[in-house]
Amino acid sequence: MERITISLDEELIGQFEEYLKRRSYKNRSEAIRDMIRDTLEADRMAHAASGHCVGTLSYVFNHEERELARRLTHAHHHHHDVSVSTLHVHLDHENCLEAVVVSGPTRQVEEFANAVITQPGVRHGKLNLIPVEVEQEHHHHGGGAHKHSHTHPQT
16 A cells, blocks of 8 residues: 655645544545545546446435326336336335436436436435446356346446
8 A cells, every 4th residue: 555645724624524523434544545436436437428337316206296206207117228226215295215226328327317307396316326347248057058248347
């Protein structure tokens, strides 16, 4: 492991120390490593629009909003190839949280997320993506061979 030294002004280091406490980091190094990883991942995703990804789309919506449930269902069906699985949680009498596992070409996943997040009545929409490499692999099981794809997170 290589060591680096950085200089921070007092105000920034104070904010950073508060961040460490809120997130329960044991040391500064791990927090900085996580921040660097997050930044590199965001940069990689910004330049990986033509690649594949896996991730989650989460959002809160008011199920009483006129026609919203129908519009959301339509978006899921229209993008069935990237919407892998959905968890639906009732928060109160009107609001629900949905977490959707997504997988596929990054542009198609982003189109699906935008189709959901931009619906009137959807709030707190957030898409989190991880770039992956998709490989077709041959396997032998028992008496036969078959071919299917595997997704490998990029390192």
